[in-house]
Amino acid sequence: MNPKIIAFDADDTLWHNESYFRETEKKFYALLEGYLPEHSLSKELFRIEMQNLELYGYGIKAFTLSMIESAMQISNNTISLEDIQKIISYGKELLQMPVELIDDAESVLKVLYGKYRLVLATKGDLLDQHRKLTKSGLGKYFHHIEIMSEKKEENYEHLLKRLDIAAEEFVMIGNSLKSDVLPVLEMGGTAFHVPYHVTWAHEHVDRKIEHNNFHSLEKITDLLVHFS
Template structure:
């Protein structure tokens, strides 16, 4: 591989994220359990989240609005102001969660830094993602931070143009096969899947990937075996 840029997803690739959302979802289900089963509440919330993606995009603020809408729909618009206030509190708690780096992340970034241009390519709310990256202490490793509205082929193509490189010089590392791997492979880039122990249902795929530019490792440090390091 003749690489110039190595890009990293943020949530559940660099630091913990989905675990916090699952914890919040359980609290939301408990809050609304007088109206519906936990499974039914989770299904309704997920449906509303997906329906709202084009309007709100990804991130915690979008999740708060979807929880409020789900609560209103599940209760047939009978929930109290106190319940809405509680949901907002859950969202603020999510925004205030500690940043926990995943195993091997800083070791990998230290090894790659100075050898390649390192980039963060992630989805979500711009303010929240920048705050998390700053609080993680990893910001100084990265040349560029790209908070994308979505991660489709065009989004990656646009990023590659801004970086002034060819697709074959781009290497993406992430935990989502759907967002971090498939669109990058489709435009001619290289991609590594580092699975996280839990994945949002919207990011799952049900087929195996076979591609010359695709790799899958259990730990992010294994990426170092694929690339050239000068120091």
């Protein structure tokens, strides 16, 4: 490898995120436990989220709207305004959660900073991702910030055009095989997978990845073996 750019995903790669969503889902299931068992509530919420993805995109605001819609459908529109307000408050709580860095994430950025051009390449709600980046204190390490509406091959290709580099000069680090690894490999880049202990169902990949440009790490500090 002779990369010009090393790009990092944000949520669940540099800081914790999905675990906060899981905690909120538990509150949502408890609120609606009188209608359906938890596994059925989970399936219905996920169905609505996928149905709304093209309209709302990713992030807490989209998640909150999907919780409200799910509650209305599950209750056959009998859910109280008080409970709707509780769901809105769950979303607001998520938007105000502290940003907790993944262990050693900043130390890895410190080592690589100055040796490579570092890029933050994430997806989600623009305002919320900027909020988390500001609270994280990590913005100073990045040459470029890219907040995408989606992470598909064409989105990465647009990023490479803006950075004026070839695919073989691009390395992506992230926790999602679906969003951070497969599209990058498909366009000819290199990808490192750093797993997180919780993965959203939408990001699951149920096949083994075998590719010369694919690397699987146990933790983010293992990256430094490849980039000293």
